[in-house]
Amino acid sequence: xxxxxxxxxxxxxxxxxxxxxxxxxxxxxxxxxxxxxxxxxxxxxxxxxxxxxxxxxxxxxxxxxxxxxxxxxxxxxxxxxxxxxxxxxxxxxxxxxxxxxxxxxxxxxxxxxxxxxxxxxxxxxxxxxxxxxxxxxxxxxxxxxxxxxxxxxxxxxxxxxxxxxxxxxxxxxxxxxxxxxxxxxxxxxxxxxxxxxxxxxxxxxxxxxxxxxxxxxxxxxxxxxxxxxxxxxxxxxxxxxxxxxxxxxxxxxxxxxxxxxxxxxxxxxxxxxxxxxxxxxxxxxxxxxxxxxxxxxxxxxxxxxxxxxxxxxxxxxxxxxxxxxxxxxxxxxxxxxxxxxxxxxxxxxxxxxxxxxxxxxxxxxxxxxxxxxxxxxxxxxxxxxxxxxxxxxxxxxxxxxxxxxxxxxxxxxxxxxxxxxxxxxxxxxxxxxxxxxxxxxxxxxxxxxxxxxxxxxxxxxxxxxxxxxxxxxxxxxxxxxxxxxxxxxxxxxxxxxxxxxxxxxxxxxxxxxxxxxxxxxxxxxxxxxxxxxxxxxxxxxxxxxxxxxxxxxxxxxxxxxxxxxxxxxxxxxxxxxxxxxxxxxxxxxxxxxxxxxxxxxxxxxxxxxxxxxxxxxxxxxxxxxxxxxxxxxxxxxxxxxxxxxxxxxxxxxxxxxxxxxxxxxxxxxxxxxxxxxxxxxxx
DNA sequence: TTAGGGTTAG
Numbered sequence: 224x225x226x227x228x229x230x231x232x233x234x235x236x237x238x239x240x241x242x243x244x245x246x247x248x249x250x251x252x253x254x255x256x257x258x259x260x261x262x263x264x265x266x267x268x269x270x271x272x273x274x275x276x277x278x279x280x281x282x283x284x285x286x287x288x289x290x291x292x293x294x295x296x297x298x299x300x301x302x303x304x305x306x307x308x309x310x311x312x313x314x315x316x317x318x319x320x321x322x323x324x325x326x327x328x329x330x331x332x333x334x335x336x337x338x339x340x341x342x343x344x345x346x347x348x349x350x351x352x353x354x355x356x357x358x359x360x361x362x363x364x365x366x367x368x369x370x371x372x373x374x375x376x377x378x379x380x381x382x383x384x385x386x387x388x389x390x391x392x393x394x395x396x397x398x399x400x401x402x403x404x405x406x407x408x409x410x411x412x413x414x415x416x417x418x419x420x421x422x423x424x425x426x427x428x429x430x431x432x433x434x435x436x437x438x439x440x441x442x443x444x445x446x447x448x449x450x451x452x453x454x455x456x457x458x459x460x461x462x463x464x465x466x467x468x469x470x471x472x473x474x475x476x477x478x479x480x481x482x483x484x485x486x487x488x489x490x491x492x493x494x495x496x497x498x499x500x501x502x503x504x505x506x507x508x509x510x511x512x513x514x515x516x517x518x519x520x521x522x523x524x525x526x527x528x529x530x531x532x533x534x535x536x537x538x539x540x541x542x543x544x545x546x547x548x549x550x551x552x553x554x555x556x557x558x559x560x561x562x563x564x565x566x567x568x569x570x571x572x573x574x575x576x577x578x579x580x581x582x583x584x585x586x587x588x589x590x591x592x593x594x595x596x597x598x599x600x601x602x603x604x605x606x607x608x609x610x611x612x613x614x615x616x617x618x619x620x621x622x623x624x625x626x627x628x629x630x631x632x633x634x635x636x637x638x639x640x641x642x643x644x645x646x647x648x649x650x651x652x653x654x655x656x657x658x659x660x661x662x663x664x665x666x667x668x669x670x671x672x673x674x675x676x677x678x679x680x681x682x683x684x685x686x687x688x689x690x691x692x693x694x695x696x697x698x699x700x701x702x703x704x705x706x707x708x709x710x711x712x713x714x715x716x717x718x719x720x721x722x723x724x725x726x727x728x729x730x731x732x733x734x735x736x737x738x739x740x741x742x743x744x745x746x747x748x749x750x751x752x753x754x755x756x757x758x759x760x761x762x763x764x765x766x767x768x769x770x771x772x773x774x775x776x777x778x779x780x781x782x783x784x785x786x787x788x789x790x791x792x793x794x795x796x797x798x799x800x801x802x803x804x805x806x807x808x809x810x811x812x813x814x815x816x817x818x819x820x821x822x823x824x825x826x827x828x829x830x831x832x833x834x835x836x837x838x839x840x841x842x843x844x845x846x847x848x849x850x851x852x853x854x855x856x857x858x859x860x861x862x863x864x865x866x867x868x869x870x871x872x873x874x875x876x877x878x879x880x881x882x883x884x885x886x887x888x889x890x891x892x893x894x895x896x897x898x899x900x901x902x903x904x905x906x
Numbered sequence: 907t908t909a910g911g912g913t914t915a916g
Contacts, residue, residue: 257907289907324908331909355909362910387910394911422911429912461911468912500913507914537914544915573915604916636916 231262242279249281257290265294269303276310283310285319292325296332304329308342324352331360336369355387362395370395386417394426402434421461424451428468437476444469463489467497474505479514491527499529504538507545515542516551523558533564533571540574547860547887549582550778573601580609583858583885583892600631607640613892614901616648635667642676646683647891649905654680671697675704682712683905687721703733711864714742714749715906722746737763737770738863775839775861779850786842793842795849802845807836810875818868840869840886848880856883864888865906874900 238255241247252275259268272291276283283291288311295304308326311317317326323346330339343349343357354377361370374392377384389412396405409427412419419427424447431440447469452462466485473482486494486502499522506515519539522531531539536559543552556575564571572595579588592598592606603626610619623641627633633641638661645654658677661667674697681690690709694701706729713722726743729736740763747755763769776785784793793799807815817835835841840861847857865888873884877895884895894901 253907286907293908321908326908328908350908352909357909359910385909390910392910397911420910425911432912464912466912471913497913502913504913532913534913541914570914575915577915599915601916606916608916640916 231258231264234258247279247281249284249287252279252281253284253286253290256287256294260290260294265298268294269298269300282314285316285322288316289321289325292322292329296329299333301330301333301335304333318347320346320348320350320353324350324356327353328356328360331356331363334364336360336364336366351382351385351388354382355385355391358388359391362391362398367395367399384412384415384417386412386420386423389415389417390420390423390426393423393430397426397430397433400433402430402432402436405430406434406436406439419446419451421451421457421465424465425468428465428472432468432472432475435476437473437478440469440472440476443472463493463495463498467495467501470498471501471505474501474509477509479505479509479511491525494527494529496529496532496535500532500535500538503535503542507538507542510545512542512545512548515539516546516548519555530562533568536564536571537574540571540578544574544578544581546776546783547582547858548778548783549579549584549858552578552582569595569597569599569602573599573605576602576605576609580605580612581887583856583887585609585613585615598629600626600634600637603629603631604637604640607637607644611640611644611647612887613894614648614903614905616644616650616653619644619648620650620653633661633665633667635670635673638665638667638669639672639676642673642680646676646680647902647905649684649903651680651684651686671699671702671705674699675702675708678705679708679712682709683715685712685716687712687716687718691721691724701728703729703736706732707736707739710739710742714746717746717749719746719750719752735768737768740768741770771863773839773861773863773866775843775859777843777847777857777859779846781850784843784846784850786839786846788839789837790839790842793846795846798849799842799845802848803836803841806845806848806876806879807872809879810872813875813878815872815875818871835866835868838866838869840865841872844873844876844884847884848882851882853881856885859884859886861886861888864890865893870900870906874898 234255238247238251241251252271256268256271259265259271268291272283272287275281275287288307292304292307295301295307311322311326316322323342327339327342330336330342339357339360343353346353354373358370358373361367361373371392374388377388389408393405393408396402396408405427409419412423424443427443428440431443447465452465466489470482470485473485482502482505486498489498499518503515503518503522506512506518515538519542522529522535536555539555540552543555559571572591575591576588579585579591588606588609592602595602603622607619607622610616610622620641623633623637638657641657642654645651645657654677658669658673661669661673674693677693678690681693690712694705694709706725710722710725710729713725722743726739729739740759744756744759747759772787774785774787776783786793840859843859844857847859851857865886870893873886873895875898877884878898886893886895891902891906893906
């Protein structure tokens with residue numbers, strides 16, 4: 224009775240008393256073991272089971288084994304589990320379907336699927352639980368194809384699935400990001416007459432979230448209100464789980480507003496750490512990184528304190544990485560160090576590497592990397608990506624070699640990063656070598672993303688003809704990213720012919736991308752083909768496509784300041800413009816000539832020069848100079864690619880100011896120092 | 907006495 228009520232101490236007292244008086248029997252041993260398992264204290268459950276087997280004079284029966292096996296499973300204690308299995312075989316208890324199922328499940332949970340499958344095949348009598356344990360076992364170790372084929376076999380053998388089977392299959396699809404398939408299974412489940420429950424809905428919502436299927440997510444929401452939520456015998460924790468899954472679904476499907484409304488409807492004392500995390504993560508992934516950081520601060524400062532877990536911290540760092548919010552990111556790093564996050568540290572540390580490198584301080588990312596106790600493939604590739612973004616190609620390739628020495632096998636993503644690093648550092652020959660080697664030496668077949676990297680690599684280096692030849696040689700259809708790489712390279716090298724070709728291909732495939740139109744009109748402007756510029760602009764106008772406004776932000780003393788082109792809204796605008804005018808006068812004396820083609824207007828050169836001088840990145844720089852301590856770097860982030868004229872101006876300005884200018888644009892980092900830029904023209 | 911569930915990184 225005490226055991227069933229969760230009163231572990233009381234149950235133990237009664238058990239010890241019975242033992243002392245010598246009147247304990249197998250049932251009392253079984254009950255106490257079960258009580259420990261239920262309380263989550265599997266270690267003590269195992270200890271008691273051992274005492275029962277060796278010291279008590281009683282012989283474990285089928286119930287004892289069924290009690291102790293889940294404890295082995297949840298500890299991953301496969302050696303003890305195997306001993307229990309051997310005991311069952313010796314005692315002839317393995318015929319019992321309960322015992323068989325528990326053994327099978329123990330092997331599955333310890334990741335020993337081949338052992339589990341052997342047990343499954345040898346079972347003379349299988350029930351639905353046996354099949355379900357096998358299906359979920361395969362699914363959870365990532366052998367989802369085998370899980371599915373078992374699921375299909377169940378149909379063939381006319382074994383009727385129950386809610387557990389259906390939910391497990393839905394969850395399997397959802398975990399792999401195959402939301403549409405999850406939805407299909409859900410429909411089949413409803414047709415089969417099986418009634419979805421909370422677990423089904425939570426799994427399904429996770430699938431909708433990963434598929435971005437808002438409509439089906441809403442349908443699931445209706446179903447939840449009608450049939451599942453707020454039922455009298457529901458555990459309130461289960462209801463919250465569904466609500467959390469709904470918030471996550473709405474946020475990931477682009478309805479952060481709806482998600483926020485649901486979040487606000489839950490009173491703070493009812494929210495748990497996942498409620499906060501899904502909302503923060505939703506903002507961070509939907510490009511509302513400012514909202515994410517605001518909520519993160521609110522979470523750690525609220526009266527009803529809930530400690531952020533590794534997931535929350537990762538989401539916060541992701542938001543910092545997007546915004547290049549170095550100061551906030553550093554504060555989160557300090558928070559981690561103060562608050563002991565021992566478990567699942569790898570994930571958080573990987574986020575730290577990413578945050579530091581995307582915020583302009585790749586050396587700090589390297590320090591995090593060097594201090595890691597355990598590293599996985601993502602740790603190595605994150606560091607490599609960082610070096611690549613900063614144009615430090617040699618160091619990126621060094622990381623690649625060290626990674627191989629550490630025994631890690633490069634995969635498709637690794638090679639994207641390697642090629643990206645070569646491209647951004649102008650290491651053309653090495654890039655070609657790696658591209659040739661990836662299939663030959665590593666067995667990684669180049670995908671469309673690797674071809675895109677190669678087009679980028681050759682294109683940046685001005686080898687446009689070779690890039691075009693490579694596209695023609697591709698064994699698959701080029702995706703927009705391939706043509707976009709060719710188009711960017713054509714813009715960089717002022718090649719109208721290739722630019723037009725790539726732009727036409729791109730507009731055939733996806734006509735909504737403002738970036739393609741802007742690049743093409745830049746190419747025409749550079750060639751002074753104003754009629755073509757006007758034509759592109761009129762197409763944009765008639766199709767309603769608008770160029771995204773350029774926007775830059777800089778971390779000043781009083782927080783982050785944001786600027787748009789020609790922006791006069793900042794309270795210090797007057798001063799900012801004075802600084803800028805003065806700087807431009809001074810660099811003109813050093814040889815700077817405004818590159819008017821970037822102004823995109825068919826007006827006379829003097830006026831174009833004026834428009835250029837108000838580009839957002841220049842305004843951000845002037846503000847940075849006003850608010851940054853002498854000698855400290857100025858960190859600017861831009862949402863689009865830096866304009867060529869601004870790039871040239873910043874190179875000159877870095878000769879006359881006592882700051883390094885660290886600029887992150889949508890493509891990479893530029894470090895301007897003493898008259899040169901780290902990108903060496905490769906942007 | 908056995909089976910299923912939500913949030914994170916390249």
